[in-house]
Amino acid sequence: MLDNLTTRLAKVVKTLRGQARLTEDNIQDALREVRMALLEADVALPVVKDFIARVKEKAVGTEVLSSLTPGQALVGVVHRELTDLMGGAHIGLNLATQPPAIILMAGLQGAGKTTTTGKLGKMLSERMKKKVMAVSTDVYRPAAIAQLQMVAQQAGIEFFPSTADQKPVDIALAAVDYARRHYIDVLLVDTAGRLAIDQAMMEEIQALHAAVNPIETLFVVDAMLGQDAVNTARAFNEALPLTGVVLTKLDGDARGGAALSVRHVTGKPLKFAGVGEKLGGLEEFHPERMASRILG
Ligand code: GDP
Numbered sequence: 495m496l497d498n499l500t501t502r503l504a505k506v507v508k509t510l511r512g513q514a515r516l517t518e519d520n521i522q523d524a525l526r527e528v529r530m531a532l533l534e535a536d537v538a539l540p541v542v543k544d545f546i547a548r549v550k551e552k553a554v555g556t557e558v559l560s561s562l563t564p565g566q567a568l569v570g571v572v573h574r575e576l577t578d579l580m581g582g583a584h585i586g587l588n589l590a591t592q593p594p595a596i597i598l599m600a601g602l603q604g605a606g607k608t609t610t611t612g613k614l615g616k617m618l619s620e621r622m623k624k625k626v627m628a629v630s631t632d633v634y635r636p637a638a639i640a641q642l643q644m645v646a647q648q649a650g651i652e653f654f655p656s657t658a659d660q661k662p663v664d665i666a667l668a669a670v671d672y673a674r675r676h677y678i679d680v681l682l683v684d685t686a687g688r689l690a691i692d693q694a695m696m697e698e699i700q701a702l703h704a705a706v707n708p709i710e711t712l713f714v715v716d717a718m719l720g721q722d723a724v725n726t727a728r729a730f731n732e733a734l735p736l737t738g739v740v741l742t743k744l745d746g747d748a749r750g751g752a753a754l755s756v757r758h759v760t761g762k763p764l765k766f767a768g769v770g771e772k773l774g775g776l777e778e779f780h781p782e783r784m785a786s787r788i789l790g
Pocket residue numbers: 601602603604605606607608609610687742743744745746767768769770771775
């Protein structure tokens with residue numbers, strides 16, 4: 495991923511690293527390259543503008559110009575600002591509540607909610623030794639409940655059965671009740687998605703949220719969506735008190751713009767990255783590492 499951005503920035507970095515002195519002129523040139531690279535990587539325009547302004551402010555300040563190695567210093571500024579743009583430090587899941595800790599999975603159909611539910615379940619169960627259960631409230635797609643059941647089995651976590659003739663809120667409440675009585679540590683609630691944002695879907699997930707009062711509400715978004723990821727993120731962020739974002743399909747040829755924009759638009763931390771179809775393909779999202787990866 496991010497190949498294009500990396501290649502462009504690498505070029506800028508190479509040129510700048512060789513500069514003994516930086517002038518306003520070559521800072522301008524460098525920033526133009528960075529701007530182009532970010533736009534080509536599908537980062538939303540307002541985000542790019544904001545980013546460039548912040549880098550410029552620091553770059554033309556004393557920090558860079560008075561540095562012994564101004565090229566390196568500018569690269570350092572870009573690195574720090576990229577890290578900041580993606581949220582600064584890694585923020586993990588918050589499970590500090592009376593069990594079961596409920597995690598609500600939100601997002602469009604095809605974003606990777608069910609897969610991510612399985613991945614999270616596997617991670618929590620294997621690495622953190624939690625007793626995890628998953629439940630599907632997707633009563634619209636006939637195969638959705640069966641899909642989660644299969645995923646849960648592969649992940650080695652418990653599965654709470656539901657059927658298409660039930661109401662989503664009833665399913666969720668029954669699952670919470672069961673989880674409480676059976677000492678489940680974490681209950682993952684998978685939800686229905688639509689191909690596009692629609693009012694009925696938003697109302698349904700708002701009702702689910704109100705009914706189960708989750709400690710984490712994760713917005714799952716496909717990094718390949720580029721600019722559309724930003725619009726979807728905005729809509730979900732307005733409808734629900736999101737606590738974090740999972741960016742999926744970062745193993746594909748996503749240009750990376752979503753990673754840079756979604757945090758900026760929602761103000762919510764990117765907590766995990768999906769990096770494959772398999773249930774092991776989930777990584778904690780580390781802004782600093784991602785910035786290093788972008789800069790190459
Ligand atoms: P849902 O409709 O939001 O529940 O999405 P699914 O979990 O069914 O995922 C939709 C498709 O995306 C499936 O084919 C998944 O295998 C695939 N998928 C999900 N996450 C990832 C990921 O991180 N990387 C890749 N390459 N594929 C993914």
